[in-house]
Amino acid sequence: MKISELSRRSGVSIPTIKYYLRDGLLPPGRATAANQADYGEEHLRRLRLVRTLVGVRRLPVGAVKEILGAITEQDGDLHQIFGIVTDARPVTQQQKQARERERQEAGEETGGVTDARELVAAMGWEVHSGTAALRSLGEVLDALSDMDSGIDWRSLLPYARLADRISELDVQQMNGVSGVLELAERAVLVSVLLEPALLAMRRLAQEDKSARLFGGGPEEEGEEE
Amino acid sequence: MKISELSRRSGVSIPTIKYYLRDGLLPPGRATAANQADYGEEHLRRLRLVRTLVGVRRLPVGAVKEILGAITEQDGDLHQIFGIVTDARPVTQQQKQARERERQEAGEETGGVTDARELVAAMGWEVHSGTAALRSLGEVLDALSDMDSGIDWRSLLPYARLADRISELDVQQMNGVSGVLELAERAVLVSVLLEPALLAMRRLAQEDKSARLFGGGPEEEGEEE
Numbered sequence A, B: 001m002k003i004s005e006l007s008r009r010s011g012v013s014i015p016t017i018k019y020y021l022r023d024g025l026l027p028p029g030r031a032t033a034a035n036q037a038d039y040g041e042e043h044l045r046r047l048r049l050v051r052t053l054v055g056v057r058r059l060p061v062g063a064v065k066e067i068l069g070a071i072t073e074q075d076g077d078l079h080q081i082f083g084i085v086t087d088a089r090p091v092t093q094q095q096k097q098a099r100e101r102e103r104q105e106a107g108e109e110t111g112g113v114t115d116a117r118e119l120v121a122a123m124g125w126e127v128h129s130g131t132a133a134l135r136s137l138g139e140v141l142d143a144l145s146d147m148d149s150g151i152d153w154r155s156l157l158p159y160a161r162l163a164d165r166i167s168e169l170d171v172q173q174m175n176g177v178s179g180v181l182e183l184a185e186r187a188v189l190v191s192v193l194l195e196p197a198l199l200a201m202r203r204l205a206q207e208d209k210s211a212r213l214f215g216g217g218p219e220e221e222g223e224e225e
Helices: A003-010 A014-023 A041-055 A061-073 A078-086 A093-105 A111-123 A132-146 A157-172 A180-213 B003-010 B014-023 B041-055 B061-073 B078-086 B093-105 B111-123 B132-146 B157-172 B180-213
Strands: A030-033 A036-038 B030-033 B036-038
Touching: A003 A014, A003 A041, A014 A041, A014 A061, A041 A061, A041 A180, A061 A078, A061 A180, A078 A180, A078 B180, A111 A132, A111 A157, A111 B180, A132 B180, A157 A180, A157 B157, A157 B180, A180 B078, A180 B111, A180 B132, A180 B157, A180 B180, B003 B014, B003 B041, B014 B041, B014 B061, B041 B061, B041 B180, B061 B078, B061 B180, B078 B180, B111 B132, B111 B157, B157 B180
Parallel strands: none
Antiparallel strands: A030 A036, B030 B036
16 A cells, blocks of 8 residues: 555554654555555554554653564563553563662662552462562552551452452453454553543542432532532 | 641651641641640641642642632532542632533534443443543543544443442442541542552553463563563
């Protein structure tokens, strides 16, 4: 297909496609004339993934390039692909070891991270030790403890069980998707784009529950406050 | 209590407390000497809420002041308090009407917001029409549609049902908390501080599910990649 069709089918503008071509995010098309090239389905798939990583994951072009490289090395291993596209950015084994050393030299981990490991163990989740989500959860647990909130990792277990059910829905979204690039695109959509949707639905449900439990029933529009 | 004890019990530094006093976020204490004042439990409760709104909701001091004013006007109406502390900032009825007019003048709402309303109706959630979460959900639905993801509001219903169960846990966290300021503080902790915890737990559970389904079982530490 011509670049104009590639643009139409991917929803990416021609100038942006040209920029990706110059930058090596897309391999060149097959030259058909002095200033024309032919692009295939593989270009389209790659372009859709790039668009998703840039637009949804909000990654800079350099990081997208690294990720594309890492994905194509995985030989279709969906577990690795899932991890690469959802984590901040791909890291080599050496970088990981260096980071781990830094963390160890920086001293003991916080009580929150230790508690996060307790929760993970109680849920029977098998995750690798350096997962970023473990540190995020640890930070929240540290904050809850600093605030004497009375909420600890045990209080979060009912939430963890619902998070577990959400993750089951997430992996089901991969059914019927084939091809490394399509799988990677779907993994980004499901993991990252659904985050604000989940939080928004929780907020909507909270409003409903809070009105039923604490308010005088649902409010009429325009009469709130 | 003296300002030093107020600082110790609230975890807020003395200079910060003095800044809040000057700024009117905290009412003055009862003067006991030329340069000394006595503070009560009410100061402590208010200070804890301010700390949570600034630290967790990351609100500027001006907005916190508005919120404190709005909360004390609610006369203990927990549904209103929940809405005030979880929404971006309190708005007066006039501001709300002005915003609604702006939206109407700006034209029809996006297809995503219409779909978000369908989802809310299908779930039987009673929410008011201008809720910010409805627009957030609409934006995600628009993005999913722009990307030809094949994921629409109906595909999100299983997620919505889990979000509903999460919100039931959320309102349960209010049990046993009394006093307007304590309720407001708890509502911020539960609604806002638990967001990153929920997303982190979902990510941990995803890693577990993805390893079980797609990978060759859980990885040994240090051997990933």
